[in-house]
Amino acid sequence: MLLSRRHLIAGAAASLALPHGIAAQARNYDLTPSEVAEGIWMIEGRREVFTRENGGDIVNIALVATGAGAVVVDTGSTAAMGAAIRAFADQKLGGVNAVINTHHHPDHWFGNAGFADAPLLALPETAQLCGQYEQDFARSLYAILGSWMSGTQGIPATGIVQAGSRDFGGRSLRLIPLAGHTSADLALLDERTGTLIAGDLVFLDRAPSLPDADFATWLAALDRLSALAPSATLPGHGPFDRDGAGFAQTRAYLAATRDRLAMAADLGLTPVEAMAAGPVPEFATLGANPEEFLRSVVRRWSDQEKLALPVIGGA
Numbered sequence: 215m216l217l218s219r220r221h222l223i224a225g226a227a228a229s230l231a232l233p234h235g236i237a238a239q240a241r242n243y244d245l246t247p248s249e250v251a252e253g254i255w256m257i258e259g260r261r262e263v264f265t266r267e268n269g270g271d272i273v274n275i276a277l278v279a280t281g282a283g284a285v286v287v288d289t290g291s292t293a294a295m296g297a298a299i300r301a302f303a304d305q306k307l308g309g310v311n312a313v314i315n316t317h318h319h320p321d322h323w324f325g326n327a328g329f330a331d332a333p334l335l336a337l338p339e340t341a342q343l344c345g346q347y348e349q350d351f352a353r354s355l356y357a358i359l360g361s362w363m364s365g366t367q368g369i370p371a372t373g374i375v376q377a378g379s380r381d382f383g384g385r386s387l388r389l390i391p392l393a394g395h396t397s398a399d400l401a402l403l404d405e406r407t408g409t410l411i412a413g414d415l416v417f418l419d420r421a422p423s424l425p426d427a428d429f430a431t432w433l434a435a436l437d438r439l440s441a442l443a444p445s446a447t448l449p450g451h452g453p454f455d456r457d458g459a460g461f462a463q464t465r466a467y468l469a470a471t472r473d474r475l476a477m478a479a480d481l482g483l484t485p486v487e488a489m490a491a492g493p494v495p496e497f498a499t500l501g502a503n504p505e506e507f508l509r510s511v512v513r514r515w516s517d518q519e520k521l522a523l524p525v526i527g528g529a
């Protein structure tokens with residue numbers, strides 16, 4: 215029996231239609247903010263990579279209460295996640311004073327749509343990278359997260375932050391531009407409590423994400439941050455850190471992973487063989503591993519090849 219193209223399309227459309235009610239169901243994020251220091255609220259993401267199950271609820275959000283609404287540091291992966299964070303700020307913290315994106319990875323700013331009426335701030339290079347990669351990130355996230363992404367469009371920051379202390383509603387935050395996790399990473403120190411909001415320069419009990427990493431620069435940034443002797447650290451991913459474990463673990467992970475990649479290149483392994491060898495055993499059971507290690511091999515492999523190859527003349 216021959217079917218026309220029209221029949222095929224009609225049949226495909228029918229099979230895609232959902233039973234009444236399901237299509238209208240909103241996806242809800244079950245966010246549970248907790249006050250980790252005086253006036254500092256943390257929404258802890260799952261220690262996972264993006265999946266259809268977690269909807270991108272994989273990143274930590276910080277809300278700093280001020281006399282004029284909350285400073286929201288990072289906004290999550292989707293418009294709906296941003297809206298859920300926004301609802302908490304409106305209901306409990308007197309609204310939103312400003313939004314600050316720590317860096318351009320999409321789990322940190324694709325929720326900006328929920329805050330379009332507030333100042334959206336970032337380092338200049340971060341804002342530029344957000345604009346540059348918005349389409350690529352959106353394509354990937356729609357493919358992975360599906361309906362969680364409904365209505366989501368990445369809105370890059372339009373306001374610029376610089377190094378130094380800045381007053382937000384009577385509360386002073388020290389803005390610390392660094393790099394290493396990406397080429398532009400912002401950390402913030404709350405001068406009232408000494409709490410460091412580290413963005414993805416610090417991970418704890420979750421494998422660091424290395425696709426845009428520069429190991430030496432990142433390690434130097436960790437030295438700068440630990441020299442501040444913060445009273446506690448709110449990492450980009452993982453639990454609130456009251457004893458500096460995040461600094462130590464992130465340093466150890468970076469050094470060990472760098473060495474593992476270098477050794478694989480020295481041995482002449484192919485990337486597939488390096489992936490098959492797996493992450494450093496000590497870190498194999500961290501949240502988001504082995505997925506993050508596999509991404510590291512794919513994205514950081516060329517660094518190691520360059521280091522392992524002999525220099526053959528040239529300028």
Ligand SMILES: [Zn+2]
Pocket residue numbers: 317319395414423
């Ligand atoms: Zn990141």
